[in-house]
Amino acid sequence: MLTMEIAGLKLKNPTILAAGFLGTSASILKRVADSGAGAVTIKSIGPEPREGNPNPTVLCWGEGLMNAVGLPTPGYKNMTREWAELKDISVPVIASFYGGSISEFVEVAEAIVENKPAMLDVNIGCPNTKKHGAVFGKDPETAGKLINKIKEVAGSIPVMPKLTPNTDNMLEVAKACVDNGADAIAGFNTWGPGMVIDVNVRKPVMGFKTGGISGPAVRPLMVKGIYDLYEKIDAPIVAVGGIMYGTDVIEAMMAGATAVEIGSGIHYRGIDVFSKACSEMEAWMKENGVKSLEELVGSAH
Amino acid sequence: MLTMEIAGLKLKNPTILAAGFLGTSASILKRVADSGAGAVTIKSIGPEPREGNPNPTVLCWGEGLMNAVGLPTPGYKNMTREWAELKDISVPVIASFYGGSISEFVEVAEAIVENKPAMLDVNIGCPNTKKHGAVFGKDPETAGKLINKIKEVAGSIPVMPKLTPNTDNMLEVAKACVDNGADAIAGFNTWGPGMVIDVNVRKPVMGFKTGGISGPAVRPLMVKGIYDLYEKIDAPIVAVGGIMYGTDVIEAMMAGATAVEIGSGIHYRGIDVFSKACSEMEAWMKENGVKSLEELVGSAH
Amino acid sequence: MPTDFPQSYRLTGVRKLTPTVKAFEFAHEFDFVPGQFIMVWVPGVDEIPISLSGPNQITVKKVGEATNALHSLKKGDYIGVRGPYGNGFSIPGHRVLLVGGGVGIAPMKALAQYGEKDFTSVIGAQDKTELFFRQYFPGLHMCTDDGSAGEKAFATVVAERLLKDRKFDAVAACGPEVMLKFLFQICEKANVPAYFSMERWMKCGIGVCGHCSVDPTGWRVCKEGPVADGTVLRNSEFFQYKRDQAGREVEL
Amino acid sequence: MPTDFPQSYRLTGVRKLTPTVKAFEFAHEFDFVPGQFIMVWVPGVDEIPISLSGPNQITVKKVGEATNALHSLKKGDYIGVRGPYGNGFSIPGHRVLLVGGGVGIAPMKALAQYGEKDFTSVIGAQDKTELFFRQYFPGLHMCTDDGSAGEKAFATVVAERLLKDRKFDAVAACGPEVMLKFLFQICEKANVPAYFSMERWMKCGIGVCGHCSVDPTGWRVCKEGPVADGTVLRNSEFFQYKRDQAGREVEL
């Protein structure tokens, strides 16, 4: 009832584990797959080992999380055992990755492609390091060039850039990616970033001072972004941002998404947020006489 | 204990009623002043009568409001009685206004100036009409030129542009305004905009489809923006966005604000949110041995 | 889950009460005080304030775009609702005179049904076809402008007579503002406290936009109201002027 | 108010317990289960997981940057805390053997104090100066590596002997992972259920980042843990390897 296809990936349901959540090892990815996710994403892989930012790196400030984990990674060279074990996972495994330059992105992509992930999730939207991430996602030309180069080494593996919402150029960046061969577009990485100051201590609380905002508080911003993307680009869209309930998934689809990622929802509803959202979708579909999710995509336009 | 001065305005406390909240008539402004606000702002005045967008125009979606009131206004020509009655208000009355072109802005400013408000709040950040608002707040050159022209007619009345946070150019816009004579900077108008779709109905809920986001959900984004402004510009800053508690005011001040505006807080805490926040500030100041608010401004840097 | 956000529910029943008035029931029960209202979203059209005539019921007169669109909906269609908002009726004493004029009968029905007072009721309309909900009103006096049902008189006239005949602790009313204007003069003369459900243009419905606030106190119809007592009504803009959708003052 | 956000409270007391361990009390009481931990923000430095040794108390060994900074704080200074997190000890049966090694004594003190079981306790440290909280442990057996206090032996050896002598329903322990490794073998041999408080590198502390999860089940130390029983410990990465701050595997 919930099956979907996106960029050639067949999903038993449209809920995907968002990058950076619980994606640190094969065993936890397997656990998430067993909790009902339609696909899972490996935490963004970088070119060299990286410790990330000092704690606090992830906080919940109410109706949202705030994070500046800072892309810690063992580095693609230290993941051989992990890759071997990923073979046991019953759903598609997507690989998220990043670099500090176009050539680093390509270097990492090449290494990852050898392990045949189901999709490449290109992280051009992370606001939590100075050198990586969003710097590649704010300028259409740079983003287009990057995707072009990655497509050259990706072979038959679909390539999905994950956008930052924090730029006037969001739609132009998306268009440049699609024009350069992106097979799908994911929207979005975290918002802001934001900052919280402890008034007693008189200091920003996050170790990195700031942190990208995610979770229910950003859902309306995500929906608007997906709605706009659907009208402007010609590629399947994966919605990310504040999705927690079955009706949130349906809302994102009506705005234009073909699938969704769930991250912060794990904090609010538990690791089984995937299967919970899926049962809620099924209940809603029955109540509203909807047979297939496909008819919902873009239906709010 | 809570007195502050900003751009020549002496405030008994640093909490100001945000534009567009309860500012529709002299009588409700008076009521807000009597509820403890340090200053009040008249709802943005436009050149011609305008009905605004169809309902729903203001909704609460959880930890935030969403609005697309769409700048309804009787028009500056229909406010003679209102201005006369404003004289009775015991705190400074700030006039917010907008136009659809630089010359319209100037036309409205000229008319308003005759009534001698305490400050001109220039609305260049509203995302809820196509022709007004944020179009003037995204390009530094346009914003600078606008402020320049308004300063020419403002005489001794201080001019404060209110920025949109939704642009890569936010800091450059602020700088252009200050370079052209802005006496203070207010940050920010609403975020996004966002959208919520009703899945049963399969339509965006807002009458305007989208709505700008405000309230507690945006506070971390506001704090980060104020923190950045404080490091980049040389003018007093008024913080706006999600402020509800005394510690929120203090947090904004530590980030760099000299005063704050409160809007959505009225929904969450009532019309007396101003006096509530002020008592909380006083309690905190006693507990932390702080004698004057001035020492807090920018102290988290 | 959001609280002040329109939640969509299916209409479970639509009943024509008069040529211009329909009662709509929806699949959600509000815990409410009679006199409270909800904001009713007619998808794709508008959102308007409507009093609850029952926990899951609104009763609406067709007067313009939104109410016309509402009247075209059928059982099974969705509407969005949020609320309940406002103060509702809170009336001291026991013997209460109820007065409902036109579609103002609707909220008075809720008060008659759930109010637990010793009610005497007056309901009035243009003609026989426009009177509805009569079965809910205890001690009923009906009147019509043309005498086609009940007494041929304005509801204010009937109310004035009743107030002379007997002692009431309070008058509760809803109806066109001109009717309420005269009724208030009658109450003041008879020295009986008035509790009137009032209307002003609403945008937010939650007390933040200021659009429904009235001079000279800034009393918000959506928050402190919609039920106003004498202290609010006396020396106010009520019965004199109001503000339109743009905020311009217009004569009553 | 945020729940999973560091709240700053003043230190109300700082006590030196050993040359390397201090107890810190702060102006907030957590409602907690012994074995649960909090994330402690040392402003401007780092945020680290620390077990609660009491409702408003943590007991911390100086081992690096954050713990050094914490040790430099005085009464009246602010720290930030969030939590309590994790499962805490939930031990079936009645006769429980408590084993605490080094600063692992701290959470065991909370269990001894609030656990309401028939406890027999073993606490061990390098030498006499590093033993603390002894007054809280019923049926206490002390041991030191150098014999300067109590028995000259590892805690594991004392525990093994006690398990032979008497019947226990369970063993609860906290301490260096190598100590726990041997203790687990002893428990398995003696066929007594083990409940060990474990450590892994933590970033979020709320179960979302995955950094503290262990092979092969993805069990999260911060969420399903930190107290692991035999089903979790057996055939797991515990006692073999762990992940560092970057996520690289390192030998124990």
Ligand SMILES: Cc1cc2nc3c(=O)[nH]c(=O)nc-3n(C[C@H](O)[C@H](O)[C@H](O)COP(=O)(O)OP(=O)(O)OC[C@H]3O[C@@H](n4cnc5c(N)ncnc54)[C@H](O)[C@@H]3O)c2cc1C
């Ligand atoms: C507290 C309150 C309770 C009400 N209860 C009922 C009820 O139980 N049954 C009923 O039939 N009607 C009720 N009304 C009136 C109802 O809101 C209007 O009839 C309706 O909004 C008309 O909308 P329209 O688009 O059909 O007409 P339009 O042509 O748009 O407007 C006709 C008139 O309706 C009023 N109106 C329109 N929009 C609004 C608005 N957003 N806020 C306030 N008034 C508006 C104005 O007076 C306007 O001139 C109530 C109004 C208020 C304020």
Ligand SMILES: Cc1cc2nc3c(=O)[nH]c(=O)nc-3n(C[C@H](O)[C@H](O)[C@H](O)COP(=O)(O)OP(=O)(O)OC[C@H]3O[C@@H](n4cnc5c(N)ncnc54)[C@H](O)[C@@H]3O)c2cc1C
């Ligand atoms: C659930 C749990 C409960 C704990 N309870 C206590 C306690 O009650 N008392 C006590 O003294 N210590 C406790 N610890 C250990 C404590 O967290 C570390 O000693 C502390 O983090 C060291 O930080 P540092 O900056 O001083 O040292 P560093 O030099 O940064 O690190 C030294 C070692 O401490 C550990 N460590 C550092 N940061 C972290 C982190 N974010 N998450 C996990 N481990 C880390 C690593 O093993 C590291 O190699 C506990 C750890 C966990 C996981």
Ligand SMILES: Cc1cc2nc3c(=O)[nH]c(=O)nc-3n(C[C@H](O)[C@H](O)[C@H](O)COP(=O)(O)O)c2cc1C
């Ligand atoms: C703790 C945390 C870590 C994240 N790490 C990554 C990452 O490594 N790569 C990436 O592309 N996005 C990362 N993100 C962004 C999420 O994948 C996602 O885009 C964002 O959180 C919005 O979705 P949500 O509201 O469902 O969490 C991270 C977010 C959080 C909160």
Ligand SMILES: Cc1cc2nc3c(=O)[nH]c(=O)nc-3n(C[C@H](O)[C@H](O)[C@H](O)COP(=O)(O)O)c2cc1C
């Ligand atoms: C209902 C509503 C109406 C508003 N109208 C205006 C306006 O007319 N002019 C303006 O400059 N800002 C307007 N704003 C923006 C607010 O003044 C303020 O910048 C924003 O809401 C963030 O502050 P808050 O979180 O305290 O509400 C409006 C906001 C809301 C929610």
Ligand code: FES
């Ligand atoms: S309708 Fe907005 S204040 Fe009443």
Ligand code: FES
């Ligand atoms: S520390 Fe993040 S999952 Fe445990």
